[in-house]
Amino acid sequence: AVQMTQSPPSLSASVGDTITITCRASQGIGSEVGWYQHQPGRAPRLLVSAASTLQSGVPSRFSGSGSGTDFTLTISSLQPDDLGTYYCLQDYNYPRTFGQGTRVDIK
Amino acid sequence: QARLVQSGAEVKKPGASVTISCQASGYRFNGYYLHWVRQAPGQGLEWMGLVNPIGGSPIYAQKFQGRVTMTRNTSATTISLEVTSLTFEDSAIYYCAREKSNADDAFEIWGQGTKVTVSA
Numbered sequence: 001a002v003q004m005t006q007s008p009p010s011l012s013a014s015v016g017d018t019i020t021i022t023c024r025a026s027q028g029i030g031s032e033v034g035w036y037q038h039q040p041g042r043a044p045r046l047l048v049s050a051a052s053t054l055q056s057g058v059p060s061r062f063s064g065s066g067s068g069t070d071f072t073l074t075i076s077s078l079q080p081d082d083l084g085t086y087y088c089l090q091d092y093n094y095p096r097t098f099g100q101g102t103r104v105d106i107k
Numbered sequence: 108q109a110r111l112v113q114s115g116a117e118v119k120k121p122g123a124s125v126t127i128s129c130q131a132s133g134y135r136f137n138g139y140y141l142h143w144v145r146q147a148p149g150q151g152l153e154w155m156g157l158v159n160p161i162g163g164s165p166i167y168a169q170k171f172q173g174r175v176t177m178t179r180n181t182s183a184t185t186i187s188l189e190v191t192s193l194t195f196e197d198s199a200i201y202y203c204a205r206e207k208s209n210a211d212d213a214f215e216i217w218g219q220g221t222k223v224t225v226s227a
Contacts, residue, residue, distance in 0.1 A: 034213035036152075043202060043220055044144075044152065049213035087152050091212035095168045096142070096154040 006099025023088035032092035035073045039084035109134040111218035124191040129203035136184040147199040
């Protein structure tokens with residue numbers, strides 16, 4: 001199974017900051033990665049698919065990049081509504097595997 | 108508008124079984140794979156398996172092989188997840204999710220989640 005190693009496990013940043021979350025795959029997976037936001041009491045929300053395709057309705061401060069084994073989610077100008085846990089998910093093969101998650105707190 | 112609506116919360120005793128349903132609406136049911144994902148308290152998201160609405164065998168994560176059954180009812184546009192021999196570690200929120208398209212396998216649409224509590 002493809003292992004997705006996500007870092008950091010948590011971070012705390014101020015409103016307006018730019019933050020970066022990374023996922024490293026244990027093997028090359030092309031661009032087959034999505035990024036999800038999960039807030040307490042809500043279902044996960046797809047932010048970015050195919051490594052860099054921003055989903056409709058997702059603010060442009062979110063962006064994804066990478067291919068092969070290294071992937072990045074960047075949130076520029078962090079907003080209070082961005083708190084939650086962020087996950088990468090590889091959809092290259094089965095079993096699908098999530099990263100361990102990054103908890104984002106607002107200072 | 109595509110939507111997935113799941114059945115309500117369940118409380119079960121250890122050793123029992125639970126069945127959760129996920130009804131799809133607002134799109135062509137046969138056109139998209141559907142997955143099950145769970146999140147135990149304090150843990151991350153965990154992929155459990157997928158159902159092809161057209162047919163064929165489900166694909167299960169190895170961890171759940173033999174203890175989980177995923178089925179579909181095309182006429183009711185519904186999929187179901189049965190988990191047997193429940194343990195306390197199965198207490199979790201269970202989600203169904205639909206892929207975005209044939210060309211993009213990301214999980215675009217999610218159900219609201221079903222909380223399963225395993226308690227003696």
